[in-house]
Amino acid sequence: VSGMGGSAIGGDLLSDLLVDQVEVPIITCRGYHLPSYVREGALVFTISYSGNTEETLSTFLEALKRKCMVIAITSGGRLAYLCRKLKVPILDVPEGMVPRAALPYLFIPLIILAERFNVAKGLREQVKAAVSLLMAMRDELGPDVxxxxxxxxxxxxxxxxTVPVVYGFGHLRAVAYRLKTQFNENSKVPSFYNCIPDLNHDEIVGWEGEEALTKGFSVIFLRSPREGPEVKARIELTKQIIAGKVARILEIRARGSSRLEEMFSVLYVGEVASLYLALMRGVDPSVTPSIDMVKHGMEKLKLASRIEEHALSLMP
Amino acid sequence: VSGMGGSAIGGDLLSDLLVDQVEVPIITCRGYHLPSYVREGALVFTISYSGNTEETLSTFLEALKRKCMVIAITSGGRLAYLCRKLKVPILDVPEGMVPRAALPYLFIPLIILAERFNVAKGLREQVKAAVSLLMAMRDELGPDVxxxxxxxxxxxxxxxxTVPVVYGFGHLRAVAYRLKTQFNENSKVPSFYNCIPDLNHDEIVGWEGEEALTKGFSVIFLRSPREGPEVKARIELTKQIIAGKVARILEIRARGSSRLEEMFSVLYVGEVASLYLALMRGVDPSVTPSIDMVKHGMEKLKLASRIEEHALSLMP
Structure with missing residues (x-):
C-alpha cells in the first residue's frame, strides 16, 4: 500500500487488522520509492486522495515499470488522469473533502478488496457492525452533549x-499512530505515539527525566478487552512508573465485538477529541498551513509533471 | 528479525541498508507474536542479548512450532539453553555488556549472514570501511577533546x-529511531523520532502550536550526501517552517562513501552525544531503572518459564 499521511494509514490499519490471517505481508510504503522486493506479481494499492501527491505518483510510476498489478484509489488529480490514459483500474472517491476526513473511503475499499481477493474472510459483516456502532456513538459524542x-x-x-502521546498495542498500533497525526493536523499540537510492549524496552526510561522535561505531556493508553494478561500487566506497570511524571494519564477504551469495531470505536473517540481540542485552542481543524507551504515550495522542482510525462511515455 | 529494544534495531537497520537490493521483505517483529505470514520456509532471526526477553522467547516458540528456519543471536539465558537442547543454531555474543551497547554484536552478524545467504553483495568491504571510519572518529569524539x-x-x-526529536530519511530512518531510544535509555529524557518525507504530511502541522507546547523541543535532522534534490528541498523547507517554534535545530552529517558507513557514522556521533548528555544531566547512562521495574513486575506472571517448558516439550 503506497501513500502518504491520511492516504497511507489505511495500509497500516489493514495490516494490523489482518496480522493473524494473511499469508503475505501487507507493507505500507511512505516515500518516493518502492522497496526492491516489490516486483512483478505484487499487488500495489496506490492511494492519494488528491491524486497529486508527488511521492505517491513516483511509486505509481515505479510500480508500472516493474509490471506490478496496480489499483489506484483517488478522487482525481494527475493520478486519476494517468490511470485513465494507461488503463489502470481506479476506485473513485468523492472530491472536495479534507484528505484525512476521507479515511473511510480510502480504508474500507482495502478491506472489501482483501475479502474479494480471498486474503481474509468475514470482513463485510465486521464493516456493517462497525458502521452501526459508530452511528450509535455519533449521538454520544455530538456537540450538544x-x-x-x-x-x-x-x-x-x-x-x-499538554503534548499528547498515544500508546497502542496489537490491533491498536496503527490507531495510535493515526490519532497522533490527527492531534498534529486537526489540533495543531505536537503529538507522538508508541507501542506496548516495545516502549517498555526504551521509551519508558525517558519519563525518568526531570519534571521540566516530562510535565508537559499527557499519555493516552488505548485499551481493549482483547488485551492478554501480559499486555494488561505491562500497561498497569507503565502507568505506575510514569504517574506523577507526566501531566495526565488518559485512556480510550475500545467497544464492539470484532477487531475492526474496536479499531473504529477508538479512532472515532480520538478523532472527535482532536476536533474539540482544535476548537478549544481556537484553531481551524480543517486547514493545514504548514503542509501547504511544503507543497507549494516543492512545486518549483516540477517533480510531479516530470513523473506524469514519464508515465505517459509508457503508453503502448 | 524478532527482538525488542536494542536487540530489534539490527533488523530495522538491515532493512534500511538493503531496501534497494533484497528480493524478500526483511520484517522486524517487536512483541509476543509473529505475523501469520511467517511460516515454514521463513528465516527467523531470534535476537535477545540477555536471552531472557519474554516477548522474544514467545516468538522463538512460535517460530519452532511453525517449522521456520531459526537462528538465535544471544549471550546466554533461557534462549541459549533452549537452542542447545533443541539443536537450534546459535551465534554467541560476549556476556556482561549493557544490551544496547552490544549493537555491533547483534547487527553485524545479520549483515554477514545476509551476504552468506546471497541476499546482498559487497557488504564485508563496507563493514571493514565502516570500522576504519569509526576508529578515526573515536579520537575526534573522545572525552579529552x-x-x-x-x-x-x-x-x-x-x-x-530540551526534548530531542530526531528526523531521518531513507537509509537513516532506523538510525533516527535508534538515536531516539539512546536518548531515552542513556540520557533519561523523553525523545521522539520521525521520517522525511512522511512528517511533511502530518507532524509538521504540530509545530504550529503555541510556544508553550513547542519551545521545549530540539529537532535533529540526519543529513547525507545521498539526499536527492527532493529530500534536500523538504528538509530545508521543514527547517524554515519550524524555525523559531522549537528551541533548536541541529544536524548530524553522515560521513564515508557507502550506505553502511553513513549509517554508522551518524549512529556513532549521536550515541556518544547521548552519553555526554547523560553525564551533563548527572545521570548514569548504564542503568535503566524503569525497564528493570517492568521486568521485575512481569516475572510474577511466570511467562518465560511457561514458554521454556512448552519449548522443551517439542524435543523429539
Whole structure:
C-alpha cells in the first residue's frame, strides 16, 4: 500500500487488522520509492486522495515499470488522469473533502478488496457492525452533549495545554499512530505515539527525566478487552512508573465485538477529541498551513509533471 | 528479525541498508507474536542479548512450532539453553555488556549472514570501511577533546534542557529511531523520532502550536550526501517552517562513501552525544531503572518459564 499521511494509514490499519490471517505481508510504503522486493506479481494499492501527491505518483510510476498489478484509489488529480490514459483500474472517491476526513473511503475499499481477493474472510459483516456502532456513538459524542457525558469533549479538555502521546498495542498500533497525526493536523499540537510492549524496552526510561522535561505531556493508553494478561500487566506497570511524571494519564477504551469495531470505536473517540481540542485552542481543524507551504515550495522542482510525462511515455 | 529494544534495531537497520537490493521483505517483529505470514520456509532471526526477553522467547516458540528456519543471536539465558537442547543454531555474543551497547554484536552478524545467504553483495568491504571510519572518529569524539572541536559534546550541550526529536530519511530512518531510544535509555529524557518525507504530511502541522507546547523541543535532522534534490528541498523547507517554534535545530552529517558507513557514522556521533548528555544531566547512562521495574513486575506472571517448558516439550 503506497501513500502518504491520511492516504497511507489505511495500509497500516489493514495490516494490523489482518496480522493473524494473511499469508503475505501487507507493507505500507511512505516515500518516493518502492522497496526492491516489490516486483512483478505484487499487488500495489496506490492511494492519494488528491491524486497529486508527488511521492505517491513516483511509486505509481515505479510500480508500472516493474509490471506490478496496480489499483489506484483517488478522487482525481494527475493520478486519476494517468490511470485513465494507461488503463489502470481506479476506485473513485468523492472530491472536495479534507484528505484525512476521507479515511473511510480510502480504508474500507482495502478491506472489501482483501475479502474479494480471498486474503481474509468475514470482513463485510465486521464493516456493517462497525458502521452501526459508530452511528450509535455519533449521538454520544455530538456537540450538544455536555462534557460530563461526552467522552471526546472530556478527553480534549484534559489534553488541553499538554503534548499528547498515544500508546497502542496489537490491533491498536496503527490507531495510535493515526490519532497522533490527527492531534498534529486537526489540533495543531505536537503529538507522538508508541507501542506496548516495545516502549517498555526504551521509551519508558525517558519519563525518568526531570519534571521540566516530562510535565508537559499527557499519555493516552488505548485499551481493549482483547488485551492478554501480559499486555494488561505491562500497561498497569507503565502507568505506575510514569504517574506523577507526566501531566495526565488518559485512556480510550475500545467497544464492539470484532477487531475492526474496536479499531473504529477508538479512532472515532480520538478523532472527535482532536476536533474539540482544535476548537478549544481556537484553531481551524480543517486547514493545514504548514503542509501547504511544503507543497507549494516543492512545486518549483516540477517533480510531479516530470513523473506524469514519464508515465505517459509508457503508453503502448 | 524478532527482538525488542536494542536487540530489534539490527533488523530495522538491515532493512534500511538493503531496501534497494533484497528480493524478500526483511520484517522486524517487536512483541509476543509473529505475523501469520511467517511460516515454514521463513528465516527467523531470534535476537535477545540477555536471552531472557519474554516477548522474544514467545516468538522463538512460535517460530519452532511453525517449522521456520531459526537462528538465535544471544549471550546466554533461557534462549541459549533452549537452542542447545533443541539443536537450534546459535551465534554467541560476549556476556556482561549493557544490551544496547552490544549493537555491533547483534547487527553485524545479520549483515554477514545476509551476504552468506546471497541476499546482498559487497557488504564485508563496507563493514571493514565502516570500522576504519569509526576508529578515526573515536579520537575526534573522545572525552579529552574540548567541546569546540568535539561534535558529540557540542550536540549534547545544545540538546541539554530540551526534548530531542530526531528526523531521518531513507537509509537513516532506523538510525533516527535508534538515536531516539539512546536518548531515552542513556540520557533519561523523553525523545521522539520521525521520517522525511512522511512528517511533511502530518507532524509538521504540530509545530504550529503555541510556544508553550513547542519551545521545549530540539529537532535533529540526519543529513547525507545521498539526499536527492527532493529530500534536500523538504528538509530545508521543514527547517524554515519550524524555525523559531522549537528551541533548536541541529544536524548530524553522515560521513564515508557507502550506505553502511553513513549509517554508522551518524549512529556513532549521536550515541556518544547521548552519553555526554547523560553525564551533563548527572545521570548514569548504564542503568535503566524503569525497564528493570517492568521486568521485575512481569516475572510474577511466570511467562518465560511457561514458554521454556512448552519449548522443551517439542524435543523429539
Amino acid at each position: 455536555p462534557e460530563e457525558e461526552n467522552r471526546a469533549k472530556e478527553l480534549a479538555s484534559r489534553i488541553m495545554g | 574540548p567541546e569546540e572541536e568535539n561534535r558529540a559534546k557540542e550536540l549534547a550541550s545544545r540538546i541539554m534542557g
